[in-house]
Amino acid sequence: MSGQSAQELAPADAKVTPMMAQYIEIKTANPDSLLFYRMGDFYELFFEDAEVASKALGITLTKRGKHQGEDIPMCGVPVHAADDYLQKLIAKGHRVSVCEQTEDPAEARKRGSKSVVRRDVVRLVTPGTLTEERLLDAGANNYLMALTRLKGGSLEGDAVYGLAWIDMSTGSFQVSETDHQRLAADLAQVSPRELILADNLLQERELRLMAEQAGGALSPVPRAFFDSSTAADRLAHYFGVKTLDGFGTFSRAELSAAAGILAYVEKTQLGERPPLDPPVREAGAGRMLIDPATRANLELSRTLSGERQGSLLATIDRTVTGGGSRLLASRLAGPLVNVDGIHRRHDAVAFFLENEIMREGLRQMLKGAPDMARALSRIALNRGGPRDILAVAQGLAAARAVLDQTSATAGVIPEEIAAARASLEQAPHELGAELTSAIREEPPLLKRDGGFVATGYSADLDELRSLRDESRKIIARLQAEYAEELGLRSLKIKHNNVLGWFIEAPSAQTEKLTSDPGRFIHRQTMAGAMRFTTRELADLESKIASAGERSLAIELEIFDRLARAVIDAGDAIKAAAHGLSILDVSAALAKLAQEDNYVRPLVDDSRAFDIKGGRHPVVEQALRKSGGDGFVANDADLGPRGEEEIGHIWLITGPNMAGKSTFLRQNALIAVLAQTGAFVPASSAHIGVIDRLFSRVGAADDLARGRSTFMVEMVETAAILNQASDRSLVILDEIGRGTATFDGLSIAWATIEHLHEVNRSRALFATHYHELTALSAKLDRLSNATVSVKEWKGDVIFLHEIVPGAADRSYGIQVAKLAGLPATVVERSRQVLSQLEEQDRRAPPETLIDELPLFASLAARQPSVTGGSAEPDPMTEALKEINPDDMTPREALEALYRLKTLQAGRDD
Structure with missing residues (x-):
């Protein structure tokens, strides 16, 4: 309402x-x-x-x-x-x-x-507090995230942001601290289903748009939720400890966000307390930073249309459990920058690649393993049912089987797999055996329906069920006993709603019953018949009447006892579930490497980026499924040459449709896969750790911010030039194409120079401005490359090979012809092109390289990525002082003359 x-x-x-x-x-x-x-x-x-x-x-x-x-x-x-x-x-x-x-x-x-x-x-x-199996995506985390902002903090800047996110369906709880520059990338990495923040923050337009870009539902809450002065006490009370020292050290911003998310959980769950893990601090510097635009452009987890199918995640996912799929998605969202951590993951994949029989046996066992972590969460929240108890039982059984499977190996077990096995060894296997014996194989969904306790687990329950389910047989047996004892074949035991169960016999044959009134109690006389009862029959009637209620009560009591035992063993069960997920991911990536011919990359702390025979994982798989031609592999070497320790830039030219964008993206995806801990689609790969990945490939209007396509392109390019470092990888495609030719060429020109001199990043830069290839003569770390094509009878044939050199033209008219433009339009285009080329020969654009010398003192005149300030421009400073709304016509005219004077001085 x-x-x-x-x-x-x-x-x-x-x-x-x-x-x-x-x-x-x-x-x-x-x-x-x-x-x-x-x-x-x-x-x-x-x-x-x-x-x-x-x-x-x-x-x-x-x-x-x-x-x-x-x-x-x-x-x-x-x-x-x-x-x-x-x-x-x-x-x-x-x-x-x-x-x-x-x-x-x-x-x-x-x-x-x-x-x-x-x-x-x-x-x-709410979207972020779901736990029901039918409401959740088995392969994706369902994160609830809290965002808060405090003045000051451990990070540089006037304000610091605290982030806390939980998955109530599994109990994971993480916190981190970030700044305004990293905030959008950190939100995109988590991709929460629901984001809570103080209502005053939601009123800030830029912050609101950034929060909306994260993709989840926005839930404003009172600022009191994030009170940092009481945050530590609130967390300690929730986890039942006196101090948080045992959990680690947290900043004020992290504590504020964590307290806010717990306040929201308590509000929405109304007394029920989710079994959350203690908060774990995630250092943002430990992950490759990937901003939202880059994630979208590279289609890491979703395509540009929002579908999972066709994304990198869908392409590489060979996991067989929900927990494994979620772990793979989480790793892909935040690739590591720690070399040792990356190596541990690669070792695990290599182990399963070498032990194929063990791997396939393990995967077969994991296929039958339910989602223990989510079942545990539902049980703890009092939303669980018999199937959740059975899921824990089956999960623990799978843990035992997997433990045995991975024990039968010679040699050293990699650290990652050894840690996973240790968590399986600590699992409560005795509890698993009891749960298996207690719950029938196909229990009902709801505990209130009863019938979920296995036969033989409780003698009292079995007796009550026998009374309930076999009451007619019991009555018939008692009737036969009475008839034989009294010699009355006509004696019957009947039932009605008034008397209940009673004995009935013909009036002429009731002498033996009436002669023993202490045993056979008279109830009713009918025409031609008399009705009696006995204490035995009354007791039996009472047992039959209450057997259903009593059996359900016993079952509910058994359920509660088993649920308490599961909750008490919750930490060990969670650890075992996580161990199974790690093994699933490692085995799945090994399966991928074997099936699709991926190799182990060499990842170190250098500035190398040397890919031999690299392939685009998504495009290659799509071609294979469609039965098309095989993918054409290409090399890319952006690393230092000789004694240099700075990466190179490749300037790539060639026609549309030839594969430039595919080549750019595949190298970015190979880097992401390598630092995720996966093998990569290449003949070999040597990659120095990449701290930040930037990709500006394609753009669209951003109507929410009032930005045109070109404005979006410039904003994304600005973010790259302001943030990229010499450890970053930059992918740029067609910078400057959204505006007039000379404007666009100038922007692309200056962008390349800035990347070369200031950012010093490893970069791939694709362009249709052939004039830029002349820069290789002045920039020593810039190399030209092109996509090779052949012409045949006026048509163009794409070879999809990247070779050294520069394209001589764009073949745009040939591509237009392939696209189906009318023949008259194609022919007219050829005529216009011929005229333009004739004019162009009179003033070759290549002369621009002599007219626009590379700024020799760029470092002195441009702010660096680590600090510094540019020399102030007098005209710019003068413009800042002018406020047209406050000026008279005379003052405006005088200001214009002053600007003309400054312009004349600049030209001199």
């Missing part, structure tokens, strides 16, 4: 039914979410909530009674199918308050016939 408050719905003089009064009261307390109001077997929604939900879910909007003389809109969803509807609502950005009946209707009737059953919200469902 965002447009109509609950108070407005219930004015003082309005007559409101008790049920509607209760609804309005609960809705008033939860105004920012759709209220699922439990009524019997349905969750009902009313007023504006009903209108919103019916449209979002595509269900019928009905009405229920009247309020203030108008019909009350209503719609509802069945309780048993609520998860499906919740999934749709959450996917569309809605939040849902689940309101349940909190007392038995019989108790309500005791207060009066018109008393309403007590109800209350038991949970607030």
Whole structure:
């Protein structure tokens, strides 16, 4: 009811039914979410909530009674199918308050016939707090993230940002500290489903757009959530410790963000406490920094259209478990910059590549391993069912089997695999065996349905089930005993709703029953028959009547006991689940390397970037699946030459469609894979650790910020030139193409010079400005390369090979012809081109290199990436002093003359 408050719905003089009064009261307390109001077997929604939900879910909007003389809109969803509807609502950005009946209707009737059953919200469902298996993507983390900002901090600058993110479905909890420059990249790395931040921060336009770019739902909360003065105490209280010293050292910003996320969890879970791990500090400097634009351009986890299929992640993912898929995605999102850590991951992949039989046996075992971490979280939140208990049992069984499988090996086990095995050894295997014996193989989804405890686990339960399920056989057996004892074949044991179970015999044959009134108790005389009962039959009747309730009670008691045991062993179970995920990822990457002929890269602390026979992993796989020609491999050597310790720049020319963009992207992806810990699609690869990866390949309008395509291109280029270091890898494609030819050429020219002299980054720069190739004569670390093509009878044939040298032309008209432009347009284009080329020969653009000497004192006149300031320009300074809105016409004219004078001085 965002447009109509609950108070407005219930004015003082309005007559409101008790049920509607209760609804309005609960809705008033939860105004920012759709209220699922439990009524019997349905969750009902009313007023504006009903209108919103019916449209979002595509269900019928009905009405229920009247309020203030108008019909009350209503719609509802069945309780048993609520998860499906919740999934749709959450996917569309809605939040849902689940309101349940909190007392038995019989108790309500005791207060009066018109008393309403007590109800209350038991949970607030938001995108970042989901735990239900059906609502989650098994292969992706479901992160809830908190963002806060404090003045000062351990990082440079006036403000420092604190980040905290959790996955409630697995219990992971991480924090970090960052600055404004890195913030967008750090948000993009985590890619939260929901981002919470103080409402005052959300009002800042630039910060809001940055938060929206992260892709998750935005949830503003009061600033008090992030109170840094009480943050440490709040965390200590949550984890039941006196001090956080045992967890590590955290900054004020990190503590503030962590406290904020815990406050939000407590608000949404209403008393239930997720089994979160203690917070772990993630140092941003330990990961390759990849900004949002680069992630999007390279399609690391999603394509530009938002699909997973066609991304790098989908291409390399050979994992067989949900936990393994999530771990691979996390590693790909934040490649390492620590050489030792990268080597440990490569060692694990190499181990499984060499031990194929063990690897395939391991993968077969892992295929049957359920998602223990998420099952544990649901159990701890009191949302678990019998299938979650069974999932933990089966997961622990898989851990035992995998432990045995990986033990049968000779030689040294790599550190990464040894650590994973150690976590499996510490798993509570005895608990796993008990859970396996306790839960039947195919249990129901909900514990309230009963029937999930295995036969033979509880003798009392088996007896009650026998009474419940075989009551007719028991009654028939007792009837036979009485008939034989009394010699009355006509004796029957029957049942009705008035007397319950009773013995019936013909009146003429009841002498033996009436002669023993202490045993056979008379109940009723009928025409021609008499009815009796016995203490034995009454006891049996009582047992049969209560057997169902008692058996369910015993099962629920067993469930609670097993759930407590699982929660108590939660840390060991989580560790085992993580160990299985590590093994899954290592084995999967080995499988990928074997199937697609990937090699182990050499990664070190140098400035090397030498790729031999490199291939684009996504394009290569797509070509293989389509049955097309094989991928043409290419080399790329951007590393130092001789005694140099600075990387090189390749300036790549060639026609459209020839493969320049593919070549650029494949080298960036190879670097990402190498530092993720994977093998790479190449004949060999030597890569010096890359601290930041920048890619400006393609662009589109950014209407939210009011930016044209060219403006987006310039903003992204500015970010590269202001942030790239000599350890970075820069991929630039067609800089300056979005504006006039000479403007674009000038910008591209200056960009190359800046990369060469100031950033000193390893870089690939693709362009159609052939004039830029002349720069190789002046820039010693710039090399020209081109994509080779052949012409045949006026058509162009793309060879997709990168070779030294420069292209002599762009072949744009030939490409246009291939695209299907009308023949008349193609022919006219040739005529115009011929005329332009004739004019161009009279003033060759190559002379520009002599007219525009490379700035010899660039370091003195340009700010470096590590600091420094540019020499002030008098005209620029004069312009800063002018405010046209405050000037008279005469003052404006005088200012114009002053600027003309300054211009004349500059020209001299």
